[in-house]
Amino acid sequence: MNGARGEVRVDLAGQPRRLCLTLGALAEIEAALGVEGAAALADRLRLLSARDLLVVLAALLRGGGELEAADGLDQAAVDPREAAAAVSRAFVAAAG
Template sequence: MNPARGEVPLMIDGDRRTLCLTLGALAEIEAGLGCDGFAALGMQLKQLTAADLVLVVQALLKGGEGVSADLSGARIDPADAARAVADCFEAAL
């Protein structure tokens, strides 16, 4: 875990995983949510659906660990996931 890089922990299936907002993760999130720029992304992040939250966590996990993961059946506390997402954006921007 490297806080200087903006890495944030999140428990997924009982394992501590690393999320990080990289440029690639940001582009993946924008594309996945259908956003055109930061302003639209900011608005979309304020009203995420559960499916959107999974998409964002998957992108941040790829940014943090460099791996793609199917989180559709994973055990993740939604409040912890939302907090980790917010922390990633705050640490990076």
């Protein structure tokens, strides 16, 4: 785990996973949610649907190198609270 890079370790569906808000993940999230810029993204993140949460979590997993987990996320038994907490931790870590 590279904390200086903003990586966080989370347990999702009983498995340890690495999340990271990379520039690529950020661009993927903005495109998927139809927003541009940090302020618009922050506003949009307050109103996430379950589908949106999966999109954001998958992008963060890909940013952390967890490609297989990201691709199978829609089939994983991930608790919504667990997913939301993981997303929050990744954004906090990226903020420094």
